[in-house]
Amino acid sequence: MAASWSWRLLLIAAAVAGCLWLLAALKTIVVPVAIALLLTILLAPARRTLQRWHLSKGLATAVSVVGLIVLVSGLVTLAGTSIVAGFQDLADQAVAGFEQFTTWLAEGPLGLDAAQLSQFADQIQGSVVESSGLVTGALGAATTIGHVLVGALIALFCTIFFLLDGRTIWTWLVNLLPVAAREPVHQAGRRGLVTLSAYVRTQILVAFVDAVGIGVGSAFFVPALALPIGILVFIGSFVPIIGAIVTGAVAVAVVLVANGWVAALIMLGIVLLVQQAESHILQPFLMGHAVSLHPVAVVLVVAAGSLAAGIIGALFAVPLAAVLNTILLYFHGHDKFPELGTEDHLPLLRKRSQLPGTLLWSGRGSSQDDTQDDQTGATDAAPASPASDAGQAGEHR
Template sequence: MTEQNPPHVPEHARTPAPELENVEDAAVELPLGMRVAAAWSWRLIVVGVAVAALLWLIVQVRIIVIPVIIAILFTALLHPIVAAFERRGWPRELGVVTALVTFVASVTLLITLIVTQLRRGLGDVTMRSTQAWDDFLHWLETAFGVSAAQVNGYIDQFMHTIDEHQSEIWTGALAITTTAGQVITGSLLALFSLIFLLIDGKRIWYWVLGFLPARAHAPADAAGVAGWASVGQYVRVQIFVAFVDAVGIGVGAAILGVPLAVPIAILVFLGSFIPFLGAITTGALAVFVALVYNGPITAIIMFGIVILVNQVEGHVLQPLVMGNAVSVHPLGVVLAVSAGALLAGIPGALFAVPLAAAASAIVNTLNERRWDPDRDPVAEYLKRQKVHRLAKHRARRAARIEPRGGTA
């Protein structure tokens, strides 16, 4: 019987079996999806803790933060006036004074129009509102058998509930208590911040950048400039949107013969700086005045005008004008305003969109790396300032020496 050769065994089959501990390691190794999820999870937790700490710090110093943010928004609005003076070679201080005078004159005009118009018609509005309420109670009693005493009891109970929860309603995370001292302090801080930002905003910005490492100067400067440009575009576009809302509702009220059309339009203009919510709230005032003075038919027509104006804002102005200028989707605007109002009340709703616009521009700039890594903007600015101071010193020195040379 001939001896047969053993069957050929492949090389990989002849390798020794793995050790037991290696088998156990392979058995407990997490899938790739779990490892990626875990890596993202702890990073998101760290980011969330950092954001929570930042929000906590802002809440603690809210009496400083809110006036400074207001000053930044007004600086973005008035800075083009100062820049126009600089482009023409005129003194920067003259541009700052012109911008401040324009701002104060505009605010004074709006307040004067509101006060004078409301003073003329407020007493009549109160009297007609009382009469309309009595008529409404009489209609309820006639149509549904509900007495005026029952309705007043429900209203008293509702007002009592509001009084019990007044602190939760009117105080948010960033809300400032309305004591006279804090209002005056906040107003003065906002005014002084506005003046210094207009006069020396670039120097303040590069002073802040100086605290960062040198390699972070270029990306931080590019991101900051992009965020600042986005905030400026938002403020200017929001003024246009508010003007359209005010003109639409004000002209509609005037055509229908609704009294107080001018103060209503001004209130709509001011309220429109809170996107989506402000124009609706102030438009409800126009509907109420139309109901009290002109009856339910005019009030229904006025309500239709308010809805039409808000639809134009929501479907035309916000997506096209605001979306193109700020690069924030209308859904993002709605969510930002809602979250801001939920977390911080009225200040949160007011500041939500510009902060979201600035954050979007900053993130896009950092993601796309839109900066020159070989330049240091802080060093360049300090060098320009040094050259500028040296030139001014030489000019003053030449001005002192020239008369002596002439007399000699």
């Protein structure tokens, strides 16, 4: 029995390693597609709202995408000068704050050895350099302007077509599977998408609350750096646990240099208050049962993701783990979203000679499904009667 489990585990490990290698080789494509999926989840409610205002699906998609681009460009342009100038001061003061803290550890009541502290600081600096190397390795070709532009174009292109024709693409993918596997995969995919939507929207709201709370708190001590600190906290909050700790430490270090120990302790209290309120009130209230991952699992997943793919792995590790958790629970009979039901079916192929690819390019089943999606806000194909499904399955057999 041990031998049988061993070769199965080795085979699974080899398959996972092969998938990770393939993702690393295609990172210039995989990362933009993943970003496009997240943007699609964010823009889908706006697109459906515009369609309720009697706009066509194509026009609603275009307005949603252009609106997002204009909004981001406007915010960057509005805060660009202060951010560029502020981040340099922020970096300088953060370094000075950490140096002052290490000096206090050596000369203060703790009396730690200065040589050990210096060695520890060198190790941290080396870890940062190695982390930047991991980031470079994860981003790969995206380190050049050309690849960044290519990735942006891929993300924009995929976002448009995911919004415009996502249901048909999903139908085509599911119909590539054997008939018996299509319905379970479709139902599991629906639940995985709900989990991903809950995670993304909640994480954005939580990051915004953290950024506003810590940014407003820092404005009382370093008004010129409040905006860069808030932006840094907002970005860092997307890396669970680790991002909040690092960005909060940076804010405290900056206040320490600018205003001394008393102000730094007050700032530390503000950071702890905001993060505790976020982790004990916002996260449980907003996430609910949508993303049921234990904090230990979150820490281990983030660590594994950062080791495998640097900052990109840390960003996508938790949502990927949450989606896989929901899908695996569904396959094992533990449905986290019983309210979704199973009445929403995908159309089965009617003839063995009909290739799965024709379903995507012919547009068959897409217009009616899209209309129903616009009316109900669902994320899946239109319902079909069980009798019709049974007849189609029998004809296929």
